[in-house]
Amino acid sequence: MAVGKITKRSVEAIEVPAKGTPRDYLWDTTLKGFGVMVTDGGVRSYLVQYRIGGRAGKTRRYTIGQHGSPWTADKARDRAAEVLEEVRRKIDPFDAERDRIAADQDRKREEEEARHALTRLAFSKFADTFVDRYAKIQQPKTWKDTDSVVRRDLKPFFKDKPLPAIRPADVIELIDTVQERGDGAALKAYKALRSLFGFAIDKHHITTSPMANIKPPAKMGVRDRTLDDEELRLVWIAAEELGWPFCPIVRLLILLGQRRDETAGLVWPEIDKAKRQWLLPAERSKNGKPNLVHFSEPAFAIVQGLPVIKSKAKLLFTTTGETPVSGFSKVKKRLDDAILALMQKEARQAGVAPEEVDKLAVKPWTFHDLRRTLATGCQKLGIKLEVTEGILNHKSGTRSGIVGVYQVYDYQNEKRDALEVWGTHVLAIVNRASTANVVSLAARAS
Template sequence: MKELKPIEVGRMTEPGRYRCGDNLWLQVTPTVDGKGVSKSWLLRYTINEQARQMGLGSLRLFTLKEARERARKFRQLLADGIDPIQAKHDQRAKAKVERAKRKTFQQCAERYIAAHEQHWKNEKHRHQWRQTLLGDYCKPIADLPVNAIDTALVLKCLDPIWDTKRETAVRLRGRIERVLAWATVRGYRKGDNPGRWGGHLQEALNRNGRVIEHHAAMAYADLPAFMAELRQRDSVSAKALEFTILTAARTGETIGATWDEIDLTTKLWTVPGARMKKGKTHIVPLTDRAIAILTPLPREDGNDHVFVGGKVDSGLSNMAMLELLKDMRPGLTVHGFRSSFSDWAGDRTNFDRETREFSLAHGLTDKTEASYRHMTAVEKRRKLMDSWARYCTSKPVVIGSDNVRAIRGRRVS
């Protein structure tokens, strides 16, 4: 059978297959309505003793010259022992996988939050994650493929708020890093995490020599005067704040406290792991002053909260103590008193680091933590908390006017 010339290709109307040279064939088939014919190109070849044919497109799309060039590329694969049809299927499958992996940062953030929010203890925390990752802060990267996000793009999110909203920016950076890490594990991106801090963003953002990542704290020298003033107030929020300071507790631990957690006989407060940041039960020795705060507190039928809130069957709101503090010492935070305790214990006592850290419910190694759960360790911490209570109720000392300072070198969580 002779090979078709370009001028003959257009004239062929008889259904059949016509050789065009080098395994390329023109296929002429009747149309569905039977009123004409359609023409397309075929590459016919044998591989592994198996005859195969591969479509190369319609004559309307490719001329004979173009079809020959396409056939030549596939014959090169055959020369390397590669089946062109299988190679085409593999390419399509790879493209399909890549499309499936093409997730935007916002899609990854939404999936990360959905996967983890069930373990977050309160609605406020869930709201903060959504607000920072799905709101305006991440607009520069929200709709971009997560595998295209680099350091420059992360900085576009952080730079506008790094100096004006430092704490929010620090949290945002950490959350971006975690979403990108999740995306890497899921196979949506590769390479180093552009949101990482140490040895990376630290060099671009650490403009003031250190990261300002703290809650405003009162210098412990000012505590006695403040506590004396606080004891003059008779509100539930005032009692809760004093109790929080004396126990070095977090706000959520105090306002969520229920009477079944309090043992007035053994003077112990057992905070269940479900309400602790580390998810582990924490035992707090209660001082005489802490017991004195608890004993006369008002009770409400059907409400087991230690510090009763303004609404029926509820505890104190998470803003009550902060609002009181704003009135007494604007600029301070309730959480900052944990740093005051930490600094005082480190500067003014001889208690070992483990006792101090465990009193703050900070994570220790499993072995150390296990030993510090023994009653002897509880009693050791009781001595520390008794010493703290005596200091807080000691005679106020006249000091300088500046009673707000940053945490020494680290953040107390």
């Protein structure tokens, strides 16, 4: 049994014992109990020899690891010093190692369980469970409506995001997005989401709901928000800041009065450029009725200026080539910021006092309000109600019942003339001097 300073050189200098002979050892002269063992197979391993309980205690050897990477002589010496310190404190290194292994196994098991839990609580998967185990049972007459909201609005938005990771800000963004289609749709999404999180709490999957302090959106009812001429002018001009593809979408919404998603989902086969017409098919229409829409001169100029994206989908407005553009809540926020910046700029140019400029604000509005603005504008321009309803593809009033089936081509001349008049009116508003209007807005803000 040799003794000496354990170094890289001294460890590698130990001769390998002959086959079948006892192992050879080198014990360190500077750290008592620290040694290196060499087998007849040439394996060199660092170890610590110790005894707990005085002379009566049994001598034990704790293996640190084989010589090489990562155990160099210096690293092994440091680990040996740690082990001997544990021995001094009456801690058996074997027990400590067993505890460390057990703790590591517990940690890995907990991490694995957490991963499984997050997979199980991925929103899309849990939403299906919610429909099957809650909505179908607790809402036997209306569960299909809930399922429709889940599939159309909730799952595409949250995707596989785990329930515990969903924050109140995420919920608000979803509701704002859906509310662009209308207050009724937003309220339905709110109720479905509230029930879903309540179900998750009942099943002890989460402890709190991200909807706890979120008030419901405006309740369903008659909506009457329209934009006045000055607001319409600001929206048109500020849309330029959005660039492609959202600027042309916003301006077409103003000029044509069609629904946002129907416009965003436009495909080239629906357009007859020779006739300057857009035939919206029933399968893409919200009310299941086709609609023939005339492109006024300014609207057709927008369409003519659009790039043609080569894809099987043949969409006018797409960033992927396969699906229509989305993310309108963020677009609306950008547009409102651009509108406010424009208002402030024009107010300063008009000589409005700085304190009044600071008071300017954009009155809340939605893209759906542009539809109502066209309807109200047409009424002011003397256009008949049935013609306006034809433009908007309403199935109520004069277009309800079986007659509505045959009216897709009715009033085409009147609808064409009305949209031309409206387009001319919009451009006149846009080109109107803004000074007086800005001063009026500033006065209103104060």
